[in-house]
Amino acid sequence: MYLPSPSDRSRDLADRVERFVRDVVAPYEGDARCTPHGPTAELVDELRAQARAAGLMTPHILEDGSHLTQRETAAVLLRSGLSPLGPVAVNTMAPDEGNMFLIGKIGTPAQKQRFLAPLVAGTARSAFFMTEPASEGGAGSDPSMLQTTAVRDGADWVINGRKMFITGAEGASVGIVMARTGSGERAQSTMFLVDLPHPAVRTERVLDTIDSSMPGGHALVVIDHLRVPADQVLGAVDEGFIYAQVRLSPARLSHCMRWLGAATRAHEIATAYATRRKAFGKLLIDHEGVGFMLADNLIDLQQSALMIDWCAGVLDTGSQATVESSMAKVAVSDALFRVADRCVQVMGGSGVSRDSIVEQVFREVRAFRIYDGPTEVHKWSLAKKIKRDAMREVAA
Structure with missing residues (x-):
C-alpha cells in the first residue's frame, strides 16, 4: 500500500x-x-x-x-x-520532524545555524514544550489554557511552569518552549528556543505510557526561572498560537504518513500469518471471518493513503490546511487503529505477543488517536466550521 x-x-x-x-x-x-x-x-x-x-x-x-x-x-x-x-x-x-519544519519556516539565520543544523544532521534531538498537567488546569487540546509564563526581565525573558507529556525531553539538546506572554483573557503566547539540558528545566518523571517508539519517552517537566535571551525568541513575540498552527497541521499529517507505513507492515505480517496458518482443515484466510478482516484492512489502508495525498496536496498550495489536516487526522488515525486491531485479531495469541511488531503497532496507533488532538476535538472544531458556514449562508 x-x-x-x-x-x-x-x-x-x-x-x-x-x-x-x-x-x-x-x-x-x-x-x-x-x-x-x-x-x-x-x-x-x-x-x-x-x-x-x-x-x-x-x-x-x-x-x-x-x-x-x-x-x-x-x-x-x-x-x-x-x-x-x-x-x-x-x-x-516526531517531534523532531515538526520542530525542524517550524524552525526552518520562522527561525532567524543564526537560530537555524545554532538549533536547526544539528537536528538536520541527526546529531541532536529536540522537544516541543506545550502540553501541561490537566490536574493544574494547564493547556492540552485547548492551547488557550496555557499556564506557563514568560516575563520580560531586562533584555531576557524568565519562564516558569510545568509541562506534561513532553516527548523526547530526556536526552534532547534543543527545546521549543511555548509560554504565556502578557495578561488578561486574551493573553498571547510566545515560543522560545532553549539549549538543553539546562539546570532550570528539570524532568520530574518519565511517564509510563501505552506507546514506546519515541526516544526519551514522554516526560513531566518543571521549568523553574529559566532565563532566555531575547535573540532566542522563535518568530515574533505574542505570535506563538499562530506558529503552533504552522507546525501542527503538517506535523499531524506526518504522523499519518509514518503510521500508515507501520499499519501497512502489520497488515503484511497478518496476511503472511493467515496464508500459512491452518485451522479446521483450511488456511485462515479461507475462513470468511478472517479473509473479510484482511479485505477491510486493504480498504482502510487505501482510503488512508488517498486522504493523506489529498491533504498534502492542499498544504503544497501554501494553505495552512487546518480543516483538511483535522479531517485527515481523524480519518487516518481511526482507520489505522481498525487495521491494527484486525491484525491482532487475525493472529490470535501471536497478535498479542511481542514476538512481532503487530502488538506494538496496535499500541502506537491507539495513542495516535489522542496525540496531536483527540478525534473528538477535531470533530468539534469541524462542527464549529460547519455551523459558521451555515450561518453565513443564512445571513447572505
Missing part, C-alpha cells in the same frame, strides 16, 4: 528508504535497547550511523536546505514508518 511518488527524486528516496528500513532497521526491533520509554541513546546513535552511511539521514530535507513537497514527503515518510524504529533511524520522527 503506497502513496504515489509525484517526482523522480521522491520515488528514488522512498525506494531507498524502504530497502534500508526493511533490510537494516527491522532486524533491530527485538533489540533489548528498545525500552518502554523508547530506544536508548546508544541504539539511536547506532541506527543513525548506518543511515548516515547509506546517505539517508533526514531524507525529506535536501542538501541545499530545501524541503521536499508535502506530497513527496508523504511517499518518503510512509516508507520510513515500515518499522517503528525507521523514523528514529532516518530522522523523520
Whole structure:
C-alpha cells in the first residue's frame, strides 16, 4: 500500500528508504535497547550511523536546505514508518520532524545555524514544550489554557511552569518552549528556543505510557526561572498560537504518513500469518471471518493513503490546511487503529505477543488517536466550521 511518488527524486528516496528500513532497521526491533520509554541513546546513535552511511539521514530535507513537497514527503515518510524504529533511524520522527519544519519556516539565520543544523544532521534531538498537567488546569487540546509564563526581565525573558507529556525531553539538546506572554483573557503566547539540558528545566518523571517508539519517552517537566535571551525568541513575540498552527497541521499529517507505513507492515505480517496458518482443515484466510478482516484492512489502508495525498496536496498550495489536516487526522488515525486491531485479531495469541511488531503497532496507533488532538476535538472544531458556514449562508 503506497502513496504515489509525484517526482523522480521522491520515488528514488522512498525506494531507498524502504530497502534500508526493511533490510537494516527491522532486524533491530527485538533489540533489548528498545525500552518502554523508547530506544536508548546508544541504539539511536547506532541506527543513525548506518543511515548516515547509506546517505539517508533526514531524507525529506535536501542538501541545499530545501524541503521536499508535502506530497513527496508523504511517499518518503510512509516508507520510513515500515518499522517503528525507521523514523528514529532516518530522522523523520516526531517531534523532531515538526520542530525542524517550524524552525526552518520562522527561525532567524543564526537560530537555524545554532538549533536547526544539528537536528538536520541527526546529531541532536529536540522537544516541543506545550502540553501541561490537566490536574493544574494547564493547556492540552485547548492551547488557550496555557499556564506557563514568560516575563520580560531586562533584555531576557524568565519562564516558569510545568509541562506534561513532553516527548523526547530526556536526552534532547534543543527545546521549543511555548509560554504565556502578557495578561488578561486574551493573553498571547510566545515560543522560545532553549539549549538543553539546562539546570532550570528539570524532568520530574518519565511517564509510563501505552506507546514506546519515541526516544526519551514522554516526560513531566518543571521549568523553574529559566532565563532566555531575547535573540532566542522563535518568530515574533505574542505570535506563538499562530506558529503552533504552522507546525501542527503538517506535523499531524506526518504522523499519518509514518503510521500508515507501520499499519501497512502489520497488515503484511497478518496476511503472511493467515496464508500459512491452518485451522479446521483450511488456511485462515479461507475462513470468511478472517479473509473479510484482511479485505477491510486493504480498504482502510487505501482510503488512508488517498486522504493523506489529498491533504498534502492542499498544504503544497501554501494553505495552512487546518480543516483538511483535522479531517485527515481523524480519518487516518481511526482507520489505522481498525487495521491494527484486525491484525491482532487475525493472529490470535501471536497478535498479542511481542514476538512481532503487530502488538506494538496496535499500541502506537491507539495513542495516535489522542496525540496531536483527540478525534473528538477535531470533530468539534469541524462542527464549529460547519455551523459558521451555515450561518453565513443564512445571513447572505
